[in-house]
Every structure is written in C-alpha cells, then in structure tokens.
Amino acid sequence: MWRYLIRNWRAVLFAIGVHVLLGLLIFFGVRYNTQPSPKSGGKQPEIVQAQLKQSQPDQTKPKQSKPEESDKKSNSTADKETEQKEPAKADKEDADKAQATEAKKQKAAEAKAKAKAEAEKKKRQEEKRKARQKELEKARAKKKAAEKARKKAEQKKKAAAKKAREQAEARRKAREKAQREAEKKRAQREKRKKEQAAKDKARRESALKDQLKRAEQQQETQSKLEKQLKQEQQARQASRQSDARQRYKQSIKQRVENNWIKPPDADNVSCKVRVKQLPSGQITSKKIVTSCGSSAANRSVKRAIERSSPLPSPPSQNLFEPEINFTFAPNQ
Secondary structure, three states, X not given: OHXXXXXXXXHHHHHHHHHHHHHHHHHHHHHHHHOOOHHHOOOHHHHHXXXXXXXXXXXXXXXXOOHHHHHHHHHHHHHHHHHHHHHHHHHHHHHHHHHHHHHHHHHHHHHHHHHHXXXXXXXXXXXXXXXXXXXXXXXXXXXXXXXXXXXXXXXXXXHHHHHHHHHXXXXXXXXXXXXXXXXXXXXXXXXXXXXXXXXXXXXXHHHHHHHHHHXXXXXXXXXXXXXXXXXXXXXXXXXXXXXXXXXXXXXXXXXXXXXXXXXXXXXXXXXXXXXXXXXXXXXXXXXXXXXXXXXXXXXXHHHHHHHOOOOOOOOOHHHOOOEEEEEEOOOO
C-alpha cells in the first residue's frame, strides 16, 4: 500500500487539496447563511427583538395575584401582543422567504459542490482504477514476460539436460564398447596364454616323464647294480661269517676235544653235543644229543665240556651264538 502511495504521490496531494477546498466551501457557505440578509432593509433585528419580547413571558413567571387583577392584566397584554404580532409576522414571512431562497441557493451550491466533489472523486477513482489497471497490466505483462523467460530458460535447461544425457549416453556406450573390445582382446590374450601354457605344460610334462622314465631306468639299473653288489657283499660277508662261524665252532670243538680224557675201551668215540653259553663264554648247560657209545664215554665228554668253560670268544660280536651244536669226534 505504501509503495502504491509513494508511486502516486501527485494523485494523493491532489485528492487532499480537493478535500480541503471542499471543506472551506462548506464552512464559508454555512457561515454566510447564518448572517442577516441585506435585502431585509435592517428590519431583521426588529424581528429578532419581537421574538425576544414574545419569549420573555415564557421565561419569567409573574407572582400570583388576585383573580380580577390577573384577568385585567392578561387582557391588556393580549391586545398589545396582537398589535405587535401583525407587522412582525409579515416581516417574519419575508425573512422566511428570503432564508428559504438563500437556503435553496445554498442547497443548490452544496449540491453542485457535492456533484463536483463526487465527479472529482469519481475522476480520481477512475484515475486510480486506470492506474491500478495499468499497474496490473504492467504486472501481468511483467509476469507474462517472466513466465515466458522462465519457460524459455526451462526449455533451454531441458534441451541442455537432454543434450547432456545424450552425450553421457554416447560416452557410456563408447565406454561399454571399448570395454567389450578390451574384454574381448583380454579374453583372446588369456586364451592364447592358456593355450601356450598348456603347450608348455605338455612339453614340460613330456620332458619330465622322459626324465622320470630315464631316472627310473637309471634308478632301476642302479638298484639292480646296488642289489647285485649288496647280494655279492652279503654273499661275501655271509661266506666270511660262515667261515668265521665255522672257525669259531671249530675252536670250541677243538677246545672241548683237547680237554677230553679218553676212558678205557673208548675207541672211535663220536657223538653230537649241544652247549649253551653266555656272551662271556661261560657254559650254562650241556647235553649229549646222540650217545658217544657208552655211559663212560658220555660222562667223559661232559667233563671235557665243563673243563672248557669259558669257551673261546667269537672274532666279532655278531658271530656270537648262545647255543652251539657240534660233533664231538676227537679221533677223526
């Protein structure tokens, strides 16, 4: 509202001036009507005095007197008032006519001023309406222009967004295509790499198989050689051990036979003997497995075994046998 008043300050000042002028016209017109008319020839003051005289009996009440004096006085007063009322009445009628004419003129002037003020008011209202209409049209035009600019900007924005989406879609498709191509090339490289790796693996496996086969053959040959050597060594060792064991048994047999005392009539004594011993050579038991020919011969052989304890030690500990079987035949 204040912005509207500021923009239309000339119209506001004009309206205030018109209202002030109208107020002054009404004020001076009312004041003019209350003054005595000059056409009455100075008789208007007398009419006012007659009225005042007429109103005095109403304002002051005489003291009550006797009935007779009161009647006489009232009759006299009435006659005098009748005589004074007639010229005053005529003057009053003229004054009333003049006042009515003046009032009519004043009313006409007021009506004219009122009509003028009403016309001015309507004019101002029309001007205000036209100004408001102009402002509204201007605002509508501005709003329409703004809406048009907004729509244009919106269309431009939509076109730019559409173009950006299309460009983004094109870039996405290009990336996907490049990615597919790269994936295809990578798959081909992987395939070639796998095929080469398979070929290399096959070659390595074939070479390894050949190598393993040759190694197995060599190992088999080596094993055969080692086995043969071992067998030969075992045979030689067994032979040596057998020879050593035979010599060891022969030493035990020879000691027992050397310790034997031949009884009388014991010729060609021969029997199988079993002797058990400790690692130290101490004899723990003795037994004649087959008879030596006679009881005396058997007892003589046992006594020879007892005299042979401890028995000779073996050349190596692995040749030791806790039980020795040999043939006692000293004469052979």
